[in-house]
Amino acid sequence: MAFSDRSGHTAGDAGSVESWLISAGRDRRPGSPLNVQPCPASNFVLGDHRAYARDDGTPGWEALEEITGGLEGGASVAFASGMAGIAAIFDQLPTGSVVALPDDCYQGVAALAQAGQGRGRWTVCRVGVADTAGWIEMCAVADLIWIESPSNPLLAVADLVSICAAPRKPGAILGVDNTFATPLNQRPLSLGADMSVQSVTKFIGGHSDLLGGVVTVRDPNHFAALRHARELLGATPGTLEMFLAVRGARTLAVRLERAQNNAMTLAQRLARHSGVTLTRYPGLPSHPTHEIARSQLKGFGTIISFDVRGNAADAEAVCAGLQLIQHATSLGAVESTLERRAGIPGQEHLPPTLLRLSVGIEAVEDLWADLDRALRDGTAV
Incomplete structure (x- = not known):
């Protein structure tokens, strides 16, 4: 997959992540607004690539996805919240799956995992964030290896290099909640992770004024599956939230x-x-x-x-x-x-x-x- 802005520039072309944050996501055609404008529209005139916002997105979503995709080194899917994105990842798991979850992680993710286990969707195995041997062992048997590093709130750092390099069960997903580190301090996809999650509510937005999330992936099949999950579950980000997220990202x-x-x-x-x-x-x-x-x-x-x-x-x-x-x-x-x-x-x-x-x-x-x-x-x- 190619990850570039609307003029064909990529994150590498910008020279640095600082410049990418400022330049990405803009419409560079003559006469276009300098900033990405809010697009309060649910549907569009038929005949182009966009018909209905829940299915096809809006320019605001796409601008944020362009920015974060370039930062993380993949293709991003924006969601209504970080938890909406995480729930879409968990939704990919077949019944009877095994989920490896850190012993220290965001309580919303722990609650989601426990609720699914209670309904018989999957089995949850907890692993110490710093227990590298335990994670490597789980990579061979788990369908979802979910890592939060640094962890919330004990701030343990997982050895992502070793864990991502470990052989995984065929079809397994290795996802990293990268919110605490941000893509400026850590790029899990470059280490071998399949998915990297940002709660846009936090550092990307940066002003305590929005809810949003983004999942960035390397595999086109994962990208398509997450887009499909967003459409079916209706976990779509709001117009104002995406405007604020793009504006906030500029100063990250x-x-x-x-x-x-x-x-x-x-x-x-x-x-x-x-x-x-x-x-x-x-x-x-x-x-x-x-x-x-x-x-x-x-x-x-x-x-x-x-x-x-x-x-x-x-x-x-x-x-x-x-x-x-x-x-x-x-x-x-x-x-x-x-x-x-x-x-x-x-x-x-x-x-x-x-x-x-x-x-x-x-x-x-x-x-x-x-x-x-x-x-x-x-x-x-």
Whole structure:
């Protein structure tokens, strides 16, 4: 399959991913709008390639798919949410399949997998994110090998190079949730994965103002199957959401660079704070999978999870004491957010004092002052 923009340019022609983010997805014909316009249309005048939006898409969908396809090195299919895209992948599995799922992953995916197992659709086997031998073993027997790396929220990094190189059961799908890394830090398809998923809600959109998802694949048959699933399930993205996603994607590189720099500074300081008992960030040498992260990722990301001293009430007090950082869920946006993950349904197995911090692009000293004050007040250190 060829992955290019409407003028025939490819991601490689742009010279860098930063330039691709700015240039891709635009209509370069003379007289065309410089930006991709919202297209609030459900149907189109017959006689061309587009008739009905649910089947044929809109220019907004196609622009986002062009951008992410070039970044990931494949062909993208946009969905109404990240979970809609993941559900479409799971929908490809025949009854009686085996699903290999990380022991640490997004609770929505875990709930989807468990629900399907409860209906007899498949059997779920949980594997430690860093258990490379366990993943290689599952590659020989599983119909879907689902990897989340770095994982949510414990930030374990899987050895994707070794896992993707392992022999797989014929017809098996190896999918990677690449949301935390983004295509700028990690390209699973180039390592040998079949599918890479982005929750566009997070880093691609980057402004906490949309829901969206995208699945990028290498195999034309997978591409056709996902397009068909989107049509039949009606998991189509909205017009405004795609406009916002394309606009947000233009600044992904500069946002990610700033937020990653902030995250490294904050992680180093949190690791030394008297109110914190454990800091998890792949960029810290103390992180259990730091060496894999260093060899496999171009950047360590913007997410930090850390355990505060005390109990769940102390952790909640830290969240309540924030003034600049938002006490909110989700991640990957311009603003920093913090939440206690064990308080989320389906996440009760996590350490009760674990806080997940999504670092934004605010001034790092302001972020640190807010964190330090909330930690000192909330944990009485």
